[in-house]
Amino acid sequence: YYNGRYTEAHITKSIKYKRIKDFAIKNGRETTNLYHTDISKETREMFDTNTKIYMQTVLKSALDPHYGTLRSFNNIPNFETMFMKSGSTDKPVEGERRTQAKWVAGAIKVKGEPYSFVIMVHYENGIGKRVGHYEISKPIFREIVRVLSQ
Numbered sequence: 001y002y003n004g005r006y007t008e009a010h011i012t013k014s015i016k017y018k019r020i021k022d023f024a025i026k027n028g029r030e031t032t033n034l035y036h037t038d039i040s041k042e043t044r045e046m047f048d049t050n051t052k053i054y055m056q057t058v059l060k061s062a063l064d065p066h067y068g069t070l071r072s073f074n075n076i077p078n079f080e081t082m083f084m085k086s087g088s089t090d091k092p093v094e095g096e097r098r099t100q101a102k103w104v105a106g107a108i109k110v111k112g113e114p115y116s117f118v119i120m121v122h123y124e125n126g127i128g129k130r131v132g133h134y135e136i137s138k139p140i141f142r143e144i145v146r147v148l149s150q
Contacts, residue, residue, distance in 0.1 A: 059083035062104075070104065072134035076142050078149040082107035082114065086133055091126055098126025104137045110148040117144060 062070040062084045069086045084106030091100040101122040108115055121127060121136050 056083075059085060059106075062086045070133055070137070072132075072138050073141060076138070076145055078110060079145045080109040082109060084108075086137070088133075089122075093126045096129060098129055099131040100124070100126050102127070102131065102133060102136045104133065104141065108145070110145060113148075115148060117141075119144075 060081065060083060062068045063074060063081055065071050065074055070084055084104060086104045088099060089101040090097050103120040105118045119137050119140050127136065
């Protein structure tokens with residue numbers, strides 16, 4: 001989420017996705033009854049039906065044919081969208097506002113196989129003035145889909 005300042009892209013070093021519950025040593029080896037299978041009530045409430053609908057809407061809105069930032073991607077054949085999100089960073093350079101970075105992340109299916117991807121184009125002094133995803137990200141994405149379709 002946006003926290004008011006620009007952060008460089010980075011690789012996530014770790015993700016905690018399960019809570020350790022317990023473990024025991026039996027017959028000289030470790031038994032792995034390590035993970036909770038129950039989700040807490042608070043967590044379940046966080047992901048109620050309305051939240052799911054909202055998240056699905058947000059993660060597919062970039063491709064909306066009327067207002068989506070990635071609507072030009074709809075003209076590329078041979079892929080099925082699971083979700084996509086895009087972003088931009090602008091920076092004042094020599095008195096004018098320039099696009100510094102464009103990124104697209106998402107998941108798609110090509111020939112029934114799921115793929116995830118990240119496209120990031122960045123130049124410290126600006127790629128250009130008012131650069132759109134259709135100019136930068138679309139040609140890269142088109143090539144990704146073309147290669148996966150072969």
